[in-house]
Amino acid sequence: MMDGVVDRLMVLLILSDVALLGMSRLGAVIGLAALQGALLGGLALSASGETSRAVLLAAVGLSVRGLLFPWLLRRTARRAGVQRDLEPFVGYALSLLIGIVMLGASMALGARLPLGRAGVSNLVVPAALFTMFTGVFLIVARRKALTQCVGYLVLENGIYGFGAASVGEIPLLVELGALLDLFVAVLVMGVAVYRITAEFDHMDTQRLDALRG
Amino acid sequence: MHDSTLVFAALILPALGAAAVPLLRRARGVLAVTCLVTLVDVLLAAVVSVSVLRKGPVAAAAGWLRVDALSATHLLLLSLVGGLSSLFAFVYFDDELQQGRLTLRQSRLFGSLWCGAFFAITLLLASNNLGVMWVGMEATTLFTAFLISVHISRESLEAMWKYVLICSVAIAFAFMGTLITAAAAPRTGAPSALFWTSLLADAARLDPRLMRAAFVFLLVGYGTKAGLAPMHNWLPDAHSQAPAPVSALFSGFMLNSALYCILRYLPVVESATGGEGGERGLLLALGLVSLLIGAGFILFQHDAKRLLAYCSVEHIGLICVGVGLGGAGTVAALVHALNHSLAKSLAFFSAGRLGQAFGGHDIARMSGAFRASHAWGAGLLFSLIALSGAAPFAAFLSELMILKAAFDARRGVLFATLLFGLGLAFLGLLRHAIRIAWARSDATPRRLPDRAIERLIVGATLCLLLVLGLGWPENLARAAVSAARIIDGGSAAALAGILP
Structure with a gap:
C-alpha cells in the first residue's frame, strides 16, 4: 500500500528532473526545485514510519526546502533582475537527450549497488541518483550563477532522497547539522550572487574569467 | 582542569568569539579581541593534544567528541599555524587600518568569520562521529567563503564564487560517501553506530562493495577541498585573492584538515575491503598527479601568491604519496605536513606584507623585496628555499624520508617520478626566490x-624550520608514529628504523 505512494512520488521526482533540464525560466526552475523538496519530505515521512521524530524532521525539511529556499532564491533573482538563462553552455534540447542517458545510467547503477532498504520501493535509489546527476549537470551546463545555485539544491535533493531510501535512522544531531549547513550554503550563495551582480552588472559565470593560469 | 572540559572549552571559546566580535565598536578592538580569542583557543587545543599524546585518547560529550593521536597531531598543527596566523592577522590588518583600507564593518566580518572558522576546524578534528565531522568540514567552507572577499573586488568575488560552488558540490559528494558508509554500517539504531570507534571495531563486517564506492565519493569530495589535482581549480584563485592571513590558514591548515578526513576513513575502508580495494593506489595516483601538476605550474607563475598556491598543490600531493606508501611513508608524510604548513604560512605572511608595501603581488614588481623590509624579505626568501626542499631546512629531511620509503618499497618508477617532480619544483621555486630577493624592479x-x-614571527618560524631540518626530536617522531598507527591500522611500522 505504502509502496504505491512512494512509487508515485518517485515518478514525479523523475519527471521534475526532466522538466528542470528543459526549462529556461528561472522562476519555473526554482519552483521545480521546491516541488522536489516537498516530494522528498513525503518520501522521508513514508520511508521511516510515522514516528514523531520522522514527522518533525520531514516538516522541518519540507519547510526549508519547499518554502524557505525558493523564497530566498526568488528574492535574489528579483534583486538581480534576471528571468531566464539564455544561451546556456548546453542547449535545452541536447540537455533533455543527455537527461535520458543519465536516467538510463542511474537505473543501471541503482540496480547494481546493494543499497535499497528492505521495504522501500526499488525506484527510490535510481530516482535519487538521477536527481543528483541532474543537479551536477545543471551546475556544469548552465551559465547564470543563480541557475548553478539551483543545480546545487537539486544535487542536495538527490542526496537527501538517497539518504532517506538507504540509510534510515541518522542521528538527529547529524541530520539537523546537515540541514543547517545546507541552509547556510544557499544563503551564502545567494549573497554571493547578489554581490556579483552588484559589482559586474551581470551574473554570467562564463564572463568570470579574470583569474587564469 | 579535566581534559574533556578543555576539549569543550576549545570548541565553545571560538564560537563565543564569533558571536561577540560584531558587538565591538572599534576596528582595532575587533582585531585585538579576535587575535586574543584564537590565541587562547589554540593554547587550549595544544594543551589537550599534548596530554593526549602523553596519556592516550580523551573522550567527551558521551563519546561524540574524542581526541586521539591522529586528531591530536592535527590539533597541534592547528595550534602552531593558527596561532601564528592570528598574530599575523593582527599585524596585517592593523596596517590596513592605518592606511585607511579597512572599515569597521570589514574588520567585524573578518573577526567573526575567523573565529567561526576556528570553531568549525576544531569541531571536525575533535568529533568522533563521521556525520559531525562532515558538518564541521562544510562549516569551514561556509565560514571561510566571505573571508576571501573581505575586500570586494571583481577578482575576489570571482574567486569566492568558484570556491563556494566547487567546494560545496565537492562536500556534497563527501556527504554521499558518508551516507553510503552509514548504509554499510550495521543498523543498531543507536547513535553510536556512526562513531569512528564503533565503525573501526566493526570494520571487517562492513559491506566491501559499498565501502569501496563510498571511498571514491569521499576521496573526490574531501580531496577537492584538500586541493588534490585534477580537482584543484578553485585553489590558486582563492588562495591568491584572499587576504594574506586567510591564505596562510587555507594553505597551512585547511588543506590538511580536508586530508585528515580522508585519513580517518582510510583504516575503516581498508579493513572492510581487506586491503584489496586499491585505496592506497588511488592515493598514490592522485598524489603523484598533484605533485607533477603543482611543480609544473610553479615554473610559469607571475603572481607570488598564486605561486605559493600551486606549491601547496605540490606538497599536498607529496603528503598523499607518503600516506599511499604506508608505514615509514605515512610517518614522514605527517612530519612533512608540519614542515610544509610552517614554511607555507611564513611564505604567505611575507608575500602579504610585501604586497602591502609594493601594492600588488606581481613577482616582477616585488623584486628586490629587501628594499621594503628586511624581516619580511628574509622571510619570503628563506621560506621559498625551505619549500623548495633545500638542505638545511625541515622539508628536505621529510622529503628525503618519503623518497626513502618509496625506494625501500622497491617502487622504481614511482621513485623516479617523485625525484623528477621534486627537482622541477626545486628549480622553479629557487628561480623565483632569487628573483624576488636580488632582481630590481622599477616600483x-x-x-x-x-x-x-614582525621580526619575532619571522625569526621564530625560521628557527623552527631549521631545528626540524637537523633531525626529528624524539617527541615529534613518537607523536607521528602513534598517529601513523591509527592511519595504517595493523600494518604500522615500528619507531625504530624510521628516525632519520
Missing part, C-alpha cells in the same frame, strides 16, 4: 615599519 615600495612582533 618604489613603501618602507614597512620594523616592529619587534
Whole structure:
C-alpha cells in the first residue's frame, strides 16, 4: 500500500528532473526545485514510519526546502533582475537527450549497488541518483550563477532522497547539522550572487574569467 | 582542569568569539579581541593534544567528541599555524587600518568569520562521529567563503564564487560517501553506530562493495577541498585573492584538515575491503598527479601568491604519496605536513606584507623585496628555499624520508617520478626566490615599519624550520608514529628504523 505512494512520488521526482533540464525560466526552475523538496519530505515521512521524530524532521525539511529556499532564491533573482538563462553552455534540447542517458545510467547503477532498504520501493535509489546527476549537470551546463545555485539544491535533493531510501535512522544531531549547513550554503550563495551582480552588472559565470593560469 | 572540559572549552571559546566580535565598536578592538580569542583557543587545543599524546585518547560529550593521536597531531598543527596566523592577522590588518583600507564593518566580518572558522576546524578534528565531522568540514567552507572577499573586488568575488560552488558540490559528494558508509554500517539504531570507534571495531563486517564506492565519493569530495589535482581549480584563485592571513590558514591548515578526513576513513575502508580495494593506489595516483601538476605550474607563475598556491598543490600531493606508501611513508608524510604548513604560512605572511608595501603581488614588481623590509624579505626568501626542499631546512629531511620509503618499497618508477617532480619544483621555486630577493624592479615600495612582533614571527618560524631540518626530536617522531598507527591500522611500522 505504502509502496504505491512512494512509487508515485518517485515518478514525479523523475519527471521534475526532466522538466528542470528543459526549462529556461528561472522562476519555473526554482519552483521545480521546491516541488522536489516537498516530494522528498513525503518520501522521508513514508520511508521511516510515522514516528514523531520522522514527522518533525520531514516538516522541518519540507519547510526549508519547499518554502524557505525558493523564497530566498526568488528574492535574489528579483534583486538581480534576471528571468531566464539564455544561451546556456548546453542547449535545452541536447540537455533533455543527455537527461535520458543519465536516467538510463542511474537505473543501471541503482540496480547494481546493494543499497535499497528492505521495504522501500526499488525506484527510490535510481530516482535519487538521477536527481543528483541532474543537479551536477545543471551546475556544469548552465551559465547564470543563480541557475548553478539551483543545480546545487537539486544535487542536495538527490542526496537527501538517497539518504532517506538507504540509510534510515541518522542521528538527529547529524541530520539537523546537515540541514543547517545546507541552509547556510544557499544563503551564502545567494549573497554571493547578489554581490556579483552588484559589482559586474551581470551574473554570467562564463564572463568570470579574470583569474587564469 | 579535566581534559574533556578543555576539549569543550576549545570548541565553545571560538564560537563565543564569533558571536561577540560584531558587538565591538572599534576596528582595532575587533582585531585585538579576535587575535586574543584564537590565541587562547589554540593554547587550549595544544594543551589537550599534548596530554593526549602523553596519556592516550580523551573522550567527551558521551563519546561524540574524542581526541586521539591522529586528531591530536592535527590539533597541534592547528595550534602552531593558527596561532601564528592570528598574530599575523593582527599585524596585517592593523596596517590596513592605518592606511585607511579597512572599515569597521570589514574588520567585524573578518573577526567573526575567523573565529567561526576556528570553531568549525576544531569541531571536525575533535568529533568522533563521521556525520559531525562532515558538518564541521562544510562549516569551514561556509565560514571561510566571505573571508576571501573581505575586500570586494571583481577578482575576489570571482574567486569566492568558484570556491563556494566547487567546494560545496565537492562536500556534497563527501556527504554521499558518508551516507553510503552509514548504509554499510550495521543498523543498531543507536547513535553510536556512526562513531569512528564503533565503525573501526566493526570494520571487517562492513559491506566491501559499498565501502569501496563510498571511498571514491569521499576521496573526490574531501580531496577537492584538500586541493588534490585534477580537482584543484578553485585553489590558486582563492588562495591568491584572499587576504594574506586567510591564505596562510587555507594553505597551512585547511588543506590538511580536508586530508585528515580522508585519513580517518582510510583504516575503516581498508579493513572492510581487506586491503584489496586499491585505496592506497588511488592515493598514490592522485598524489603523484598533484605533485607533477603543482611543480609544473610553479615554473610559469607571475603572481607570488598564486605561486605559493600551486606549491601547496605540490606538497599536498607529496603528503598523499607518503600516506599511499604506508608505514615509514605515512610517518614522514605527517612530519612533512608540519614542515610544509610552517614554511607555507611564513611564505604567505611575507608575500602579504610585501604586497602591502609594493601594492600588488606581481613577482616582477616585488623584486628586490629587501628594499621594503628586511624581516619580511628574509622571510619570503628563506621560506621559498625551505619549500623548495633545500638542505638545511625541515622539508628536505621529510622529503628525503618519503623518497626513502618509496625506494625501500622497491617502487622504481614511482621513485623516479617523485625525484623528477621534486627537482622541477626545486628549480622553479629557487628561480623565483632569487628573483624576488636580488632582481630590481622599477616600483618604489613603501618602507614597512620594523616592529619587534614582525621580526619575532619571522625569526621564530625560521628557527623552527631549521631545528626540524637537523633531525626529528624524539617527541615529534613518537607523536607521528602513534598517529601513523591509527592511519595504517595493523600494518604500522615500528619507531625504530624510521628516525632519520
